Amino acid sequence: MLIKRTERQARRGTLAAALPCQGEDGLDRRGFLRRSGLLAGGLAALGALPLGSMRKAKAGPPPPAGAQVTIRKNICTHCSVGCTVVAEVANGVWIGQEPGWDSPINRGSHCAKGASVRELVHGDRRLKYPMKLVNGQWTRLSWDQAIDEIGAKLLAIREKSGPDSVYWLGSAKFSNEGSYLCRKFAAFWGTNNVDHQARICHSTTVAGVANTWGYGAMTNSYNDIRNSKTIMVMGGNPAEAHPVSLQHLLEGKELNRANWISVDPRMTRTAAHATEYVRVRPGTHIPTIYGMLWHIFQNGWEDKEFIRQRVYGMDEVRKEVEKWTPDEVERVTGLPEAQVKRVAEIFAKQRPSTLIWAMGQTQFTVGTANVRASCILLLATGNVGNFGTGANIFRGHCNVQGATDLGLDIVTLPLYYGLVEGAWKHWCRVWEVDYDWMLSRFDSKQIMETSGIPSTRWFDATMLPKDQVAQKDNLKAMLVLGHGGNTITRMPQAAKGIEQLELLVVGDPHPTTWAVLGERKNDTYLLPICTQFETSGSRTASNRSLQWGEQIVKPIFESKDDYQTMYLLAKRLGLADLMFKNIKVEGDRPVPEDILREINRGGWSTGYCGQSPERLKLHMANQKDFDLVTLRAKDGPAKGDYYGLPWPCWGTPELKHPGTHTLYNTNLNVMDGGSTFRARFGVEREVKLPDGTARKDNLLAEGSYSLDSEIKDGYPEFTYGVLKKLGWDKDLTPAEKAVIERIGGNNPDTVSWAIDLSGGIQRVAMEHGCIHYGNGKARANAWNLPDPIPVHREPIYTPRPDLVAKYPTRPDAKEFRVPNTGFTVQKTAVEKGIAKQFPLILTSGRLVEYEGGGEETRSNKWLAELQQDMFIEINPADAAERGIKDGGWVFVWGPEMESGKATRMKALVTERVGKGVTWCPFHFAGWFQTVDQRGKYPQGCDPIVLGESVNTITTYGFDPVTGMQEPKATLCQVKAA
């Protein structure tokens, strides 16, 4: 057993010997892993266990006599479903977890991770106090000293290399308030090099979906899937990644006798419950969708009226789709015509249909185009903006939606205002700081308005020649607050890049992979940050509902929460007074309620303005009143609200907008959460025709509008000027008018709904039944993107070099301050015959027991016991060719690894993957190219389970729109070890 650190020596070396050869006796994946782990552990742990058969209670129940047991509610810190965690606390110790029956989202349920979260705050593997590397040795230091030294080094780097040489890598595990604070911090520091996990999970979704119809988020909710007649899961495995969502899917399937189509390279645990499973080749999403659309257009199954009223540019899609005849689809994807036709007919005819996806669409060089194709399929079949329909995009982390919304992102300030001057001025008004002062924090106005470096490229930005990084200097410092180091592709390069850093600060409950990656000797700090269970704040689930979590126990050991850490650092850098001007600070801890109020005061663009902390707490206290399907409170003090005030929740909190359960739903009044597609892309578009003339296309909706709208047609975004033209400005209060005029200065007519700090424009527009962001068409043609109509492009490392000539990746370009040489890499790979040397496709994904980079969950003994080894799934045919036995050790290596290097993991021989395809979970770390790095972790903080990272094998490739990596389709070779 791997509980004790002293067993490390025994485990190393003996593990392989201890494992008897596994027969191919059809054991399942977990059975095999568990058995092998137990056997190895059993031998390794000889004599290490205490004698006696009785377990001793540590902190557990029953509570001591006379102790008061209190119940506290928080939200699970793992995936994005947002399950309520109910904690029993006695004497400051979390003694038990109870089901949170009242939550309409999880109704008491959890998955393996949620059912084990109590361990996170007892975990003896947590980072206990601040540490730094001194000549390669981890050394304890005090918080004061740590902050002081980090602050001094940051200022020195800033002096020498400018503010852009410091990278602020935040986290989807922050609360909304923490995310916002981190983004604000980066702004005050003077850089846009601020990012978080959304870059590597759904950045392409956000970009692609927002460019289609306005906002880049899940359109409906987990609960609403109960209304669907056809559920298509394409590029997602929610049974493992979002298990509690399956409660809604499975019940929906049963109640409606719904169709459930699973499209995936693996016969996943989700596919096991599907009515139809479609096995595709990784990286052929667009041909699959176009193959379906070919049949839909051919047979006239599209929703013509919906397209006429609410969609722009579908005719251009038709032209592209015409190229994807059944023969060509089969040639590229391997899918037979009959199956594609059947699936297309079901999706188009048996409505409402929803399309569900996760990273199986996003993590590609064509990620943005992939999700755009999915949106186009929904638009063509009229499956958006109604119950049971929509793009149900399952986000990954507990607050990745919120952290994205709050601008932990290289391309925007909080809430998608972008980086243009108007955006900076808006936020300077909210923060009550002088715009010119803010400008002075940056190297230049130009760099202030330029997107930062994506997290996928941080190590390139440390190592590339200085003249190839479009900022003053290379990256010199990384502040990593709650982000794994093994989730980004090309780890061998990262291991080199990390050595170039002059400063590395890791703030996390665990040391993470960053602590062991590369060979650093000094200038590396670990700060113990507590989990969200040890602090309070709101988080946004995938369905855009905000839930307030209360502190369950005080931060354990010497850990501090994110707010406190950022405050201390801001104070050291001399920014605290300005940053916390309107935020109350208790001791060293900024009050999250005040931070949320500041978000409310500036969050007009995305409807983060109505969710005051008071309203959120009211919802948490009255969860029982909310309906399971509609998410609306039928009774109680929050009557009429949707659960968690899913954004957009317009206007001031006093307006009592109920939130928006289903986006773009014209069947509801705007004050009941109804809306239209956002008129974000103008009123008209001028298209130059071949004969030299121009045509003007209408971008506003035609004859479609939300219920009770006073304008019975499309309309543009509202500004003060528009209100005046309509004569509705008289409905503004004098106070609202005063605010608008103050913002507008000489030209108040241009003040829009998004920068009106009074909320008056929103209020008045909605009083007239109109949505202030306008009533536009969704765009099938997104002319501002590199591929306005999605085009199939082969992965950089494709198994089909014969297709590269016809479907090449995009040309090399400079993107996000660094070069993207994907085209050259793809061309070289084809010329070198890489596909022959590396004949197996490698794709990656999640296990139910672990999350993200996995440090936290691999340190949790209840979860670690269930998955003790890194493994690769390989088809029996491929295994037989290589003499690989189920459960045996194998070497796996990829085309970008140095020659002679490989990773070592176990083989799981299974028909779950097709021939020619392999699959690895991405949660493992701590072994690097066969070397066990356990000794490099600070003593006592090493995760229980270590293993090779799949990202040691994954390769080059970046989406041109967002810098997304491509771990879902690359190549590898496997041999028996």
Place this chain on the structure above:
Amino acid sequence: MARMKFLCDADRCIECNACVTACKNEHEVPWGINRRRVVTINDGKPGERSVTMACMHCTDAPCAAVCPVNCFYTTADAVVLHSKDLCIGCGYCFYACPFGAPQYPKVGNFGSRGKMDKCTYCSGGPEPDGSLAEFEKYGTNRLAEGKLPLCAEMCSTKSLLAGDGEIIAQIYKERVVKRGYGSGAWGWKTAYRETIAS
């Protein structure tokens, strides 16, 4: 009197292991002891099904029939419990049990076994309800507090049902009728020669 039962709706089980960790969490079960586990049949193939397994609290429990020291007893709620004070760790019950429920801690070298541990249906053992002694030997006693086993209460898809046999049978029957394609249970096809529409 109620007869407490577990029922796993195989059409709903997704092998998320919530039941397994909920049990670990509630009773602080040590590494290596699994009072509950999930078994998957046809893993990775069409027709894959998972079922969560623990002590089934049999009416005529084979473990009790073979126990040489008679440490088993059945409570008024029809839960099969045992006394760790009487148990000698012989392992007969492990051979007798069709479900692999009995677990043994390793207590020393040469594979010597400790006293048997198994699912208690969250209802402790012979010691007074809610006492520290009961918790140390058997884990918490939720039944005494009027709560059902945590594994079932936390099941992600409401697949694992626990409670009075008649009530959970009723819930299950309603589901089967709604689905309209048999129970979806593994073995249905063999038993009734019906095709499961997956």
